[in-house]
Amino acid sequence: MGMGGKIIGEYAKGKVDKLLTPEAAESTSRHRIMHFLENMEAAVLEANCEVMGRELxxxxxxxxxxxxxxxxxxxxxxxxxxxxxxxxxxxxxxxxxxxxxxxxxxxxxxxxxxxxxxxxxxxxxxxx
Incomplete structure (x- = not known):
């Protein structure tokens, strides 16, 4: 590799689309985490609305x-x-x-x- 960077991720012969630089992996990970948290926030809101509306x-x-x-x-x-x-x-x-x-x-x-x-x-x- 000419740039001297490390490659992390999965490697399957013939496939290089899952190989990422540490910076890209971190960005992807952050995006995945943010997406997860947004989904959970929406689910928690929905659950609270349902339960509070029913119980109170x-x-x-x-x-x-x-x-x-x-x-x-x-x-x-x-x-x-x-x-x-x-x-x-x-x-x-x-x-x-x-x-x-x-x-x-x-x-x-x-x-x-x-x-x-x-x-x-x-x-x-x-x-x-």
Whole structure:
């Protein structure tokens, strides 16, 4: 080979169409990967639309707002519990357990709300 480059790929006697330079092989590989990822992205979108549409027919403006209000209420509960605990320099174990309980409720509901936001932003559900 006059150019001094390496040849990689498959070789079958009489066929040279599968022999590629490393640069060409990398380009082909990148193209294959990009094509695969594009196909998977479309399949994931389709799957999410199908599943979310079937499983969450009542996700609409009313239910979304209800979740937002619930997050706000749970945040207020958490802050209220924190203020109550702050009244004592050495709060008792039950006060700390209650604080942890309301924090978990708030954080879980906040996570659900954020997941619902993503579902809506990505168009997985049809909004009326």
């Amino acid at each position: 027919p009542n996700l609409d403006q009313t239910s979304f707002l209800r979740m937002a209000v619930r997050v706000a209420e749970l945040r207020a509960d958490y802050l209220r519990a924190g203020l109550k605990v702050a009244d004592h320099r050495h709060p008792n174990a039950s006060a700390i357990e209650e604080l942890a309980r309301v924090r978990r409720a708030y954080e879980e509901m906040q996570a659900v709300f954020e997941a619902a936001e993503r579902v809506i932003e990505r168009g997985y559900v049809k909004l009326g």
